Amino acid sequence: MSSPFSINGGACVAMVGKDCVAIACDLRLGLQALTVSNNFPKIFQYGDNVFLGLTGLATDVATVSDLFRYKVNMYRLREERQIAPRTFSNLVSSSLYERRFGPWFVSPVVAGLDPKTGQPFICGFDSIGCIDFAKDFIVSGTATEQLFGMCESLWEPDLGPDQLFETISQSLLNAVDRDALSGWGAHVYIIEKDKVTKRLLKGRQD
Amino acid sequence: MAMFSQNPLLNGASYSFSEAPKFNAPEGAREHRFDPYTDNGGSTLAIAGADFTIMAGDTRLTSGYSINSRFHPKVFKIGGTTSDQSDATLVLSVVGFAADGEALKERLDAICKMYRYRHGKPMSVKACAQRLSTILYQKRFFPYYAYAILGGLDEEGKGAVYSYDPVGSYEREQCRAGGAAASLIMPFLDNQVNFKNQFIPGSGEGHALQERERHPLSRQEVETLVKDAFDGAVERHIEVGDGLQMMIITKEGIEEVVLPLKRD
Numbered sequence: 467m468s469s470p471f472s473i474n475g476g477a478c479v480a481m482v483g484k485d486c487v488a489i490a491c492d493l494r495l496g497l498q499a500l501t502v503s504n505n506f507p508k509i510f511q512y513g514d515n516v517f518l519g520l521t522g523l524a525t526d527v528a529t530v531s532d533l534f535r536y537k538v539n540m541y542r543l544r545e546e547r548q549i550a551p552r553t554f555s556n557l558v559s560s561s562l563y564e565r566r567f568g569p570w571f572v573s574p575v576v577a578g579l580d581p582k583t584g585q586p587f588i589c590g591f592d593s594i595g596c597i598d599f600a601k602d603f604i605v606s607g608t609a610t611e612q613l614f615g616m617c618e619s620l621w622e623p624d625l626g627p628d629q630l631f632e633t634i635s636q637s638l639l640n641a642v643d644r645d646a647l648s649g650w651g652a653h654v655y656i657i658e659k660d661k662v663t664k665r666l667l668k669g670r671q672d
Numbered sequence: 673m674a675m676f677s678q679n680p681l682l683n684g685a686s687y688s689f690s691e692a693p694k695f696n697a698p699e700g701a702r703e704h705r706f707d708p709y710t711d712n713g714g715s716t717l718a719i720a721g722a723d724f725t726i727m728a729g730d731t732r733l734t735s736g737y738s739i740n741s742r743f744h745p746k747v748f749k750i751g752g753t754t755s756d757q758s759d760a761t762l763v764l765s766v767v768g769f770a771a772d773g774e775a776l777k778e779r780l781d782a783i784c785k786m787y788r789y790r791h792g793k794p795m796s797v798k799a800c801a802q803r804l805s806t807i808l809y810q811k812r813f814f815p816y817y818a819y820a821i822l823g824g825l826d827e828e829g830k831g832a833v834y835s836y837d838p839v840g841s842y843e844r845e846q847c848r849a850g851g852a853a854a855s856l857i858m859p860f861l862d863n864q865v866n867f868k869n870q871f872i873p874g875s876g877e878g879h880a881l882q883e884r885e886r887h888p889l890s891r892q893e894v895e896t897l898v899k900d901a902f903d904g905a906v907e908r909h910i911e912v913g914d915g916l917q918m919m920i921i922t923k924e925g926i927e928e929v930v931l932p933l934k935r936d
Contacts, residue, residue: 615904618856619860636863636869640862640868644859668878671879
């Protein structure tokens, strides 16, 4: 309970579909068992189709998300183009490893589409930047076990955008309902070639 | 959980009585420890239907990172009059510490047999459930480290599942997952058995949405759910695997099925 990763609570999941990806997070911010806010999104956008989910210590979620906004802005000015999800993942990895002996207490998740090929891309990281490339789904936060159980049984290959939305939403909603530190509504992003749909899920408010 | 962990890095060798340190101790001071528990991993699952109950468990037995057995059943018939338990009506599943689970099963079985001998009828699930709670609470300060689930058919012939914590707190439920992969399986059950977070499309906005109505699942549907739940758990939990043992309790009797699971 006193682990920095589980003081504030929160959950995040990303999934691959057919020519689309999805990323979703809950909205809770807490101090141990006490809920402080029910509007604390954990997904941040860093390009037309590059998204980062951050769970863990809330102060680090805020700081790290701002740090990457700064780094991505600098990248865009220097390169005069948007950052690709794979490039961004390597930036996340090296930035986290810089803090090898005093890490940010976050578990990041990246989701996006390759700007050239339109190929779905997702990956996850540990707090010091080891990348976990996945073909199916990535989970993070205090509800990881529940999310693994849900995703492993609901996810299947080549889901269309609408099916993918249903799958990721059901996975997240049912997982956070069995985790006291996560929940209180959710944000779901469905990322397709030249279209991003953001939906707010109400979910259980307890 | 370090207390129950069998990771040798955390706890040293896994003996019940640890040796007293011979060095680095103040004059004459000796530390003695008694570690009577082990976590043997594994997972169980029970779902009640309209006129049947399915109890299931994997058959792997672990200690730390070792697999001690690939076939060690966690699901038992209870209260039959013969050694093969062919006329039993109840099923008990136990996970946690295998030795305590075994001891608990033996005690409950003996009690159910005595009841049957004295009263000339098998114990009802309701009665057995209360008795099991009492057995567990009697050891409140040196508990059986076991998560028990009791399954059978109630007085009306409906499927009944009773789930317990190690000290006897219990509840009747539609479904329950226990053990190492309980946290992976339970949300899946909420969604697929009790239809949690499922709503009738277009029936309202936000919380005014109408919940999808619950209905008892068929035996075929439940068997599929059990297999899917365990396939998911096996994929992501190292203490779950090898075999899936299922007991299907109907008014005709208890059917037992053992299916293979991934062994990696």
